[in-house]
Amino acid sequence: MHLLNQQTSEQYVTHMQKTSAVIKQWLDDNNVYLGGTPQQVQATNTFSIREQGRDIDTILADIQSKFLPSCVSTANANCLAHLHPPTLVIGQIAEMIIAATNQSMDSWNQSPAATYIEKDLIHWLCQRCGFDDISGVLFDEWTGHNAGGVFTSGGTQSNLMGLLLARNQFYKAKGVDVQKDGLVGQPVGAILCSDQAHFSIEKNAALLGLGQKSVIKVATDASGAMLMSDLQHQINRLGADNVMAIIATAGTTDLGAIDPLMAIGKICHDAQIWLHVDAAWGGALLLSQRYRHLIEGLNQADSITLDFHKHFFLPISCGAFLLRDNRNFESIRHHSEYLNSADDEQDNIPNLVTYSLQTTRRFDALKLWMALDLLGTDDYGALIDSCLDTAKQAAKLIDANENFVLVHEPIISSVLFYFAPKDTALSDNQLAQLNRHIAQELLVNNIANVATTQFKQCLCLKFTILNPNTQINDIADIIEQMAITGFKQLNSDDLNVDGKK
Numbered sequence: 159m160h161l162l163n164q165q166t167s168e169q170y171v172t173h174m175q176k177t178s179a180v181i182k183q184w185l186d187d188n189n190v191y192l193g194g195t196p197q198q199v200q201a202t203n204t205f206s207i208r209e210q211g212r213d214i215d216t217i218l219a220d221i222q223s224k225f226l227p228s229c230v231s232t233a234n235a236n237c238l239a240h241l242h243p244p245t246l247v248i249g250q251i252a253e254m255i256i257a258a259t260n261q262s263m264d265s266w267n268q269s270p271a272a273t274y275i276e277k278d279l280i281h282w283l284c285q286r287c288g289f290d291d292i293s294g295v296l297f298d299e300w301t302g303h304n305a306g307g308v309f310t311s312g313g314t315q316s317n318l319m320g321l322l323l324a325r326n327q328f329y330k331a332k333g334v335d336v337q338k339d340g341l342v343g344q345p346v347g348a349i350l351c352s353d354q355a356h357f358s359i360e361k362n363a364a365l366l367g368l369g370q371k372s373v374i375k376v377a378t379d380a381s382g383a384m385l386m387s388d389l390q391h392q393i394n395r396l397g398a399d400n401v402m403a404i405i406a407t408a409g410t411t412d413l414g415a416i417d418p419l420m421a422i423g424k425i426c427h428d429a430q431i432w433l434h435v436d437a438a439w440g441g442a443l444l445l446s447q448r449y450r451h452l453i454e455g456l457n458q459a460d461s462i463t464l465d466f467h468k469h470f471f472l473p474i475s476c477g478a479f480l481l482r483d484n485r486n487f488e489s490i491r492h493h494s495e496y497l498n499s500a501d502d503e504q505d506n507i508p509n510l511v512t513y514s515l516q517t518t519r520r521f522d523a524l525k526l527w528m529a530l531d532l533l534g535t536d537d538y539g540a541l542i543d544s545c546l547d548t549a550k551q552a553a554k555l556i557d558a559n560e561n562f563v564l565v566h567e568p569i570i571s572s573v574l575f576y577f578a579p580k581d582t583a584l585s586d587n588q589l590a591q592l593n594r595h596i597a598q599e600l601l602v603n604n605i606a607n608v609a610t611t612q613f614k615q616c617l618c619l620k621f622t623i624l625n626p627n628t629q630i631n632d633i634a635d636i637i638e639q640m641a642i643t644g645f646k647q648l649n650s651d652d653l654n655v656d657g658k659k
């Protein structure tokens with residue numbers, strides 16, 4: 159009676175409508191966050207498991223009164239903390255279909271049409287990344303030897319796949335089958351990435367048995383992009399033969415810095431080193447009309463991370479891993495009679511389990527498919543570009559304000575800055591404390607969700623503008639509120655300024 163089937167189809171519509179109404183009210187209220195302090199939000203959202211269940215109306219009433227106000231609303235224009243966007247309604251519609259159909263991407267007979275849709279989309283993404291410029295023809299059949307890929311749970315998993323395949327390839331070249339024999343006793347190759355690269359590189363290196371120490375951080379310039387001189391120096395120091403992979407970042411998480419992909423690609427090509435490009439954020443520029451050139455050289459990669467639950471405005475989770483030569487998937491192929499039997503494969507029945515680290519897997523590709531269908535690449539690109547434009551305007555405002563310091567011009571759509579009141583001598587520590595306080599106060603008081611982060615030696619406030627509805631007026635209001643909060647704190651006794659308690 160509670161399952162989705164023919165008998166419950168009427169109720170299904172009623173319940174979905176009620177749910178939509180609850181969500182509509184939450185959207186209309188348009189708060190940033192009403193949950194209060196961590197203690198308050200925890201107390202509001204306690205839950206007791208009962209022997210008897212409750213009816214949907216009661217449950218939805220609780221969701222409405224307790225859970226939703228305790229959410230940070232990504233739909234609100236002042237929610238600017240992380241790479242955490244409002245979602246396209248078409249993406250939510252797709253989520254309804256994904257949940258209702260519950261296709262699983264691990265075998266064709268659990269996802270017949272979905273398998274082909276995902277494959278088509280991967281094909282298109284490979285083209286969009288420019289893999290066909292390099293390999294000539296793109297793969298035509300799923301057994302083909304050209305570009306390929308798979309949808310993933312996000313950037314962390316895509317980065318793991320890149321490192322995994324690079325690792326397998328590195329040892330294969332030395333005559334070692336790591337998948338089978340493991341790593342014990344083998345010399346560990348180095349992984350080079352910038353000091354601004356995502357933390358998942360180190361986490362994944364540890365997962366792969368390489369150890370975090372195998373990750374060597376290359377120095378970056380003032381814009382957070384990898385310094386080629388230091389990259390070359392590190393390769394010379396280690397010996398190119400001992401470098402397992404270079405991870406370039408196209409859009410670092412904080413500053414949006416883009417490593418020089420062309421130059422890194424050339425080094426990797428000449429030295430036969432695997433290049434993985436983490437384009438979890440910058441990959442969105444694939445659709446940009448005005449900023450596409452910033453990721454020039456993406457097609458030099460052996461493998462690429464893309465994330466659609468960031469600057470593509472799709473619900474979590476939705477990411478992809480792309481591979482220039484899909485023969486490299488062979489190293490992780492497993493045969494299981496119930497999913498990808500040899501008979502099926504001979505009959506050319508596709509399965510995607512071979513390409514994924516997951517077994518049961520969501521049909522996340524539908525979200526991107528439907529979003530592209532609705533918007534077309536032009537309007538999709540324009541939405542992405544509008545965020546970059548707002549970031550540039552925001553930086554101008556901050557730069558013109560004597561009580562704030564702009565740390566760097568925006569590259570994609572993050573703005574790093576901090577409150578440093580004019581004519582007030584504060585230590586780095588005090589500034590950090592003050593700026594942290596500002597971010598906390600703005601959230602707890604339902605004004606804005608802004609992040610703090612460390613860039614180089616500096617504790618910064620961060621706007622990550624991933625909401626096309628955020629206007630420059632919204633930004634101006636937030637900056638004003640930041641100054642009010644900052645000055646109030648300065649004048650209170652809580653901040654230890656100039657020996658004052």
Ligand SMILES: *Cc1c(COP(=O)(O)O)cnc(C)c1O
Nearest residue numbers: 312313314356409411436438439
């Ligand atoms: C967000 C991000 C990741 C991690 O992706 P998830 O989808 O959160 O797993 C990796 N790399 C970069 C550059 C990112 O910005």
